[in-house]
Amino acid sequence: MTRTLDICNNFYKTKKISYEDFKFLMELTDFSELNKFARDLTIKSFGNKIYIRGLVEISTYCKNNCYYCGLRNANKNMTRMRLTKEEILKRVEAASLLGIKTIVLQGGEDDFYSIDYLLDILKSIKSNYDMAVTLSLGERNFDDLEKLKEFGANRFLLRHETYDEEHYYKIHPFEMSFSNRIETLYKLKELGYQTGCGMMIGSPYQKLINLYEDLNLILKLKPQMVGLGPFIPHHDTPFRDFPHGKISDVLKILSIVRIANEKVLLPATTALGSIDSEGREKGILAGCNVLMPNIGDEKLRQKYRLYDNKIGTEVENSDDFLNLNEKLKKIGYEISLDRGDYKGDGRYV
Numbered sequence: 001m002t003r004t005l006d007i008c009n010n011f012y013k014t015k016k017i018s019y020e021d022f023k024f025l026m027e028l029t030d031f032s033e034l035n036k037f038a039r040d041l042t043i044k045s046f047g048n049k050i051y052i053r054g055l056v057e058i059s060t061y062c063k064n065n066c067y068y069c070g071l072r073n074a075n076k077n078m079t080r081m082r083l084t085k086e087e088i089l090k091r092v093e094a095a096s097l098l099g100i101k102t103i104v105l106q107g108g109e110d111d112f113y114s115i116d117y118l119l120d121i122l123k124s125i126k127s128n129y130d131m132a133v134t135l136s137l138g139e140r141n142f143d144d145l146e147k148l149k150e151f152g153a154n155r156f157l158l159r160h161e162t163y164d165e166e167h168y169y170k171i172h173p174f175e176m177s178f179s180n181r182i183e184t185l186y187k188l189k190e191l192g193y194q195t196g197c198g199m200m201i202g203s204p205y206q207k208l209i210n211l212y213e214d215l216n217l218i219l220k221l222k223p224q225m226v227g228l229g230p231f232i233p234h235h236d237t238p239f240r241d242f243p244h245g246k247i248s249d250v251l252k253i254l255s256i257v258r259i260a261n262e263k264v265l266l267p268a269t270t271a272l273g274s275i276d277s278e279g280r281e282k283g284i285l286a287g288c289n290v291l292m293p294n295i296g297d298e299k300l301r302q303k304y305r306l307y308d309n310k311i312g313t314e315v316e317n318s319d320d321f322l323n324l325n326e327k328l329k330k331i332g333y334e335i336s337l338d339r340g341d342y343k344g345d346g347r348y349v
């Protein structure tokens with residue numbers, strides 16, 4: 001048995017990995033064995049099905065100033081937009097016509113969305129659609145999180161970005177709070193959300209030990225989802241001159257996270273596709289089992305009218321839904337339109 005397989009087997013069985021072994025995996029030049037080990041675990045749990053989450057970006061306003069993010073408040077070159085309840089519902093409708101059963105409402109931390117407004121939106125979605133709702137709206141106070149859960153929000157994505165406090169404040173301003181971010185993640189779990197954490201790979205000042213700490217958070221928190229992707233510089237941020245994260249590092253970490261939890265929901269992110277034209281396919285072959293295409297209702301509705309059985313094929317930026325399935329078929333996978341809820345006992349429906 002190779003050392004790679006030995007480490008993978010041992011980690012899979014014990015859910016413990018030393019920093020030396022983690023480093024060994026992360027320094028592999030040929031990491032196909034690592035990817036295959038993870039891929040086999042994904043197939044064992046999910047078959048060759050890839051869950052689809054319809055992503056609706058509701059706001060590009062944000063009160064925060066994360067140094068890596070183009071939506072940061074200090075970026076005056078950003079064209080801001082936010083969706084009203086009606087506009088959001090139109091996109092939910094478009095997703096529903098496609099048969100998508102999970103909608104992800106994502107946005108910056110935008111106070112326009114008061115708790116009452118969000119509850120109103122949630123109530124409309126829940127009463128009109130059989131749709132799981134994932135929120136990805138940054139940190140909110142615990143009372144809000146509780147109310148949103150009561151009104152039917154099922155899942156919450158909150159990337160921790162780094163589990164090292166020192167590193168956290170190198171990529172976020174001091175007005176933000178590392179401890180609040182981590183406490184919120186634990187609170188979300190306590191409230192019964194299917195909770196997602198996640199981090200950027202290759203972010204400025206990140207050391208390998210930081211990724212090991214991230215992995216240990218994942219082992220401790222036991223999130224139901226992990227969203228991770230490469231750091232990609234944005235030209236209107238203080239980190240404009242830093243290089244983007246390496247796809248090889250992302251693919252290794254994805255596999256390691258899959259071995260940490262064979263049941264976890266692991267998206268092949270758009271960011272992965274942005275640094276490599278086949279990045280998402282490579283992500284799936286490294287153990288991912290979720291895709292989160294954007295829902296663009298204009299094109300969706302147009303397509304819906306033109307092609308009866310190809311309803312709303314435009315879902316992912318300008319890609320179309322069928323193309324997406326074709327791409328997946330080429331690597332031996334296919335779209336699953338199941339809700340893909342995480343079940344405590346490890347089952348998914």
Ligand code: SF4
Pocket residue numbers: 062063064065066069070071072073107108109138
């Ligand atoms: S909170 Fe999110 S949207 Fe806002 S600046 Fe930070 S990363 Fe960007």
